[in-house]
Amino acid sequence: MRIAILAFPRFQLLDIAGPADVFAEASHQLGNPRAYQVQVIGTKAGVLKSSGGLKLAVDATVETHRGAIDTLLVAGSPRIEDMESDTQLQDWLRRQAGAVRRYGSVCSGAFVLAASGLLDGKRVATHWNVATGLAAAYPRARVEADAIYVKDGNLFTSAGVTAGMDLALAMVEEDHGRELALRVARQLVMFLKRPGGQSQFSAHLAAQTSERSAMREVQDHVLANLKDDLSVPALAARAGMSERSFARIFRSETGTTPAEFVENARIDAARRLAEESDAPAKRLADAVGYANVDGFRRAFSRRLGVSLVEYRRRFAT
Numbered sequence: 001m002r003i004a005i006l007a008f009p010r011f012q013l014l015d016i017a018g019p020a021d022v023f024a025e026a027s028h029q030l031g032n033p034r035a036y037q038v039q040v041i042g043t044k045a046g047v048l049k050s051s052g053g054l055k056l057a058v059d060a061t062v063e064t065h066r067g068a069i070d071t072l073l074v075a076g077s078p079r080i081e082d083m084e085s086d087t088q089l090q091d092w093l094r095r096q097a098g099a100v101r102r103y104g105s106v107c108s109g110a111f112v113l114a115a116s117g118l119l120d121g122k123r124v125a126t127h128w129n130v131a132t133g134l135a136a137a138y139p140r141a142r143v144e145a146d147a148i149y150v151k152d153g154n155l156f157t158s159a160g161v162t163a164g165m166d167l168a169l170a171m172v173e174e175d176h177g178r179e180l181a182l183r184v185a186r187q188l189v190m191f192l193k194r195p196g197g198q199s200q201f202s203a204h205l206a207a208q209t210s211e212r213s214a215m216r217e218v219q220d221h222v223l224a225n226l227k228d229d230l231s232v233p234a235l236a237a238r239a240g241m242s243e244r245s246f247a248r249i250f251r252s253e254t255g256t257t258p259a260e261f262v263e264n265a266r267i268d269a270a271r272r273l274a275e276e277s278d279a280p281a282k283r284l285a286d287a288v289g290y291a292n293v294d295g296f297r298r299a300f301s302r303r304l305g306v307s308l309v310e311y312r313r314r315f316a317t
Contacts, residue, residue, distance in 0.1 A: 001070035001175075003036055006093075006109075007058060008043040008075075008083055013050040014161045015075035015106040016040060022168035025184045030176065041065050043089060051078050062092045071171065072100045076107030076127070076160065083112050090116040102171070104156030106164035114138035118155070125150040127160035165190060214239045215253045222265050227289040230262045266290065267303040274312055281308055 003023050005016050023036035042048055042058030049055050060066070074093070083089060093116040097103045105113050110126040111134060113119050119141035126134050131145035144150055149158035149167040158167035165188070173181035218239050222230055235258055236246035250258050266288040273284055285296035300308050 001036060002068065003038045003071045003073070004041050004065070004069045004096075005038065006041050006043070006062075006072065006074045006112075007048055007056065008077065009048055010051045010079045010082075011048060011056075011075045011077050012107055012161060013052055013054055013056070015109065015164050016056065018162060018165040019073060019106065019168035021188065022165050022172065022184060025187055026172045026176065026180060029180055029183050029187070039065075043083070043086070062089060069096060069100045070102075072096050072103040073156075073164075073167075074103075074105040074109035074112050076105070076109040078108075080108040080111045084115040093118060100154075102154040102156060104158070104167065106158050106167065107160040108134075110134055110141075110157050111137070113157075114141050119157075122155050123150050123152040124155075125157045125159050125163075129160075214241075215250055218250070218258075219254070219261065222262055226266050226269055227287075230258075230289065232258050263299055264303060267300055270296070270300060271304065271311070274308060278312075284308075 003019075005019065007016060020038045023038050027033050027035040039059045040056060042061050045058065045061050045064070047055045047057050072093075077083070089112070093113065097116075097118050103113075103118070105126075107127045108130050110119065110124055111130075114124075114134060114137070119138060121140060121142070123142045123144055124134070125144055125147040128145060131143050134141065135143040135145070147159065148163050149156065149170060151170065156167055156171065158164050169181045169185055169190075172184060218235050221228075221238060222235070228234075232243050232247055235250075236243040239246050241249070247258060250256075250261075254261060256264070270284045270288045273279060273287060279287075281297060282293045285291075285293045288296075290296035290299070297308060300311070304311060
């Protein structure tokens with residue numbers, strides 16, 4: 001089947017190369033080089049320079065492309081706004097979306113689809129740094145700012161860069177089953193075949209966003225002492241603030257409440273333990289600071305979108 005990826009000047013290279021390698025490896029695993037045939041379609045002919053400076057020769061352009069497309073993806077770019085006003089491109093995308101089996105975007109490529117009206121009423125993922133802008137510019141799109149990727153009917157959209165590989169793996173799994181998708185992920189040494197609903201953020205990454213040293217110190221303390229008392233009173237006392245001021249400043253600095261950060265940190269740690277061991281739920285709960293195993297199970301399902309049992313079935317090593 002033919003996979004077409006739309007590229008334009010200053011495209012994000014990994015938005016194309018990542019999914020292309022996933023599809024190429026799937027073809028190799030299937031023993032059929034024609035199982036997936038990736039074609040790069042440019043908004044202009046010749047060689048396009050990526051945002052990182054590397055160049056890529058396109059196979060065709062939106063004007064010269066011929067033949068049926070099974071899957072159409074739109075790559076992202078730091079200068080994606082240059083493409084949002086291209087009405088001819090929008091017309092081409094609308095025609096293709098009506099003809100292909102599925103379509104979608106990687107990273108900020110969602111803006112191009114949105115400008116074409118193809119995200120109206122749809123659940124959508126994009127890079128966390130532009131999710132607010134996408135939601136504001138295109139309020140008819142239902143932006144899920146924290147998702148790795150989202151499937152809504154025949155529309156697939158993903159977060160930034162490496163999440164495009166997760167998106168491609170989800171397509172391979174849809175086409176050929178979970179076992180092949182896992183073999184591809186293993187061969188490409190991907191850290192984890194992540195579920196679409198999984199957060200773009202780990203607790204460790206979120207801890208890097210705070211500007212105040214007091215808030216960073218509290219976050220570092222949480223990450224290093226998951227079994228301690230991590231209630232708001234305890235953390236406020238550690239920061240030397242009143243509970244009200246601490247909660248307000250913490251949310252302002254991190255975009256989340258102290259309780260949400262603590263839960264995310266504990267579940268992030270439990271997820272890693274679940275991948276690496278067969279410890280029962282009670283032991284995992286104890287290891288990350290939950291006194292009640294039922295509360296732990298509920299938090300795990302809420303944060304990751306799957307139960308502990310299902311998560312292990314899919315992702316344990």
